Amino acid sequence: MMWKEQWKWLAGLAGVFALCYWMPVGTARFDHAVLEALELTKWYAREHVLLCLIPALFIAGAIGVFVSQGAVMRYLGPKAKKVTAYAAASVSGSILAVCSCTILPLFAGIYKRGAGLGPAAAFLYSGPAINIMAIVLTARILGLELGIARAAGAIAMSIAIGVCMHWLFRKEELAKAAAADEPESDDGRPLWQNVLYFGSMAAILVFANWGKPEGSDSVWAAIWNIKWYLTSASALLLGVMLVRYFGMPLWQVVITAIPVAFLALLLPAYPLPAFTAGFLGIGFFTSTSKKPELRNWFETSWDFTKKILPLLLFGVLIAGLLLGRVGQEGLIPSEYVEWAVGGNSLAANFFASFAGAFMYFATLTEVPILEGLIGAGMGKGPALALLLAGPALSLPSMLVINQVIGFRKTAAFVGLVVVFSTVAGYLYGSF
DSSP states (O other): OOHHHHHHHHHHHHHHHHHHHTOOTTSHHHHHHHHHHHHHHHHHIIIIIIIIIHHHHHHHHHHHHHSOHHHHHHHHSTTSOHHHHHHHHHHHHHTTOOOTTTHHHHHHHHHHTTOOHHHHHHHHHHHHHSOHHHHHHHHHHHOHHHHHHHHHHHHHHHHHHHHHHHHHTHHHHHHHHHTTSSOOOOOSSOHHHHHHHHHHHHHHHHHHTOOOOSSSSSHHHHHHHTHHHHHHHHHHHHHHHHHHTTOOOHHHHHHHHHHHHHHHHHOTTOOHHHHHHHHHHHHHHHHTOSSHHHHHHHHHHHHHHHHHHHHHHHHHHHHHHHHOSTTSOOSSOHHHHHHHTBSSOHHHHHHHHHHHHHSOOOTTTHHHHHHHHHHTTBOHHHHHHHHHHTTTOOHHHHHHHHHHHOHHHHHHHHHHHHHHHHHHHHHHHHO
16 A cells, blocks of 8 residues: 555545544534524525526626637737726626626636636626625715725725736746737627627626615615616517527527516516526527527536536535524634724734635625624724625635636635735724
């Protein structure tokens, strides 16, 4: 037996055995933490997989098929103008207003098509962090000062993280740029058609997940009241374009629309069945299409699904086990967190950033969580640090990012988010 080759297996098996042997089954905290893990996973499956993740996976598949490598390289590639690349990455990420998990398929899509690591990292951070609705809600509930600090800090960090990622792995980026001298040419489809196509899918993603704001007299509330009409209009536009520009037979779009309309009329208070029926119909007809582009669209989306969804669900399960849900506890007692983030020391800011990076925040949920923590004594600096690190990262997202760019780049990205959030929180709390 060559133990030099087998020691990793032995250590792994011994660790799993020890975990199972000393598992504190029967204790109140452990049993409650297991229940919280299952509850959080159930909530994530109900609230985010169908409405957030599935549309994002379809968009990621479309990026891989309908967006030419030449277009990606021109605007986001390692040879693109830096100002253009980082501006495009931060703006395109921020308009989506999604959580740290929903941005992952889109990040994987542009990275696989040749986007430079720096712009791709800026896009990855900006999507969840520069969320206009969340920033407005922060200013309204936690104070204008903290809302402005969050907005300025997130914009600056998206660019700084992207630049640092490019610099840290500049040798690989130079090699990537050298290998990308002759990207494939753009297809014959006009740019405006692709813009409308992706715009319609992005609108479906954004409006279907539009959160209900506090109060009823704001623009955000008005949009929330008609969110499903806006989602339906976006889906109708997508159907028209699939027929006219991508060659999908009209009868397939009509057959898809019939059960959607029926379920929407039958269950007006429960839009999820109609929403699901629409994606099932599109998925079925694209997977069996005679048009290579449409069939490749589904196959690419399905490939992303197989790689991303299992890791996300596993990550949510572990996050729930350790930290629980909002208002509930996992294995780590909440009083430990509240005690550690008081004041404005570097340690308190670092702990807030580090804990926020591993927690899972659904879109907009970070604000009520912070409201409770501030009421329990959390300092203003650590509050900003958590706002900058928490929405942009989570344990589930880390697992997927590792699959896309590897351990070293993932560790660097996570480290940069934690460090920059710590510094920003400390400076804000000091001045």
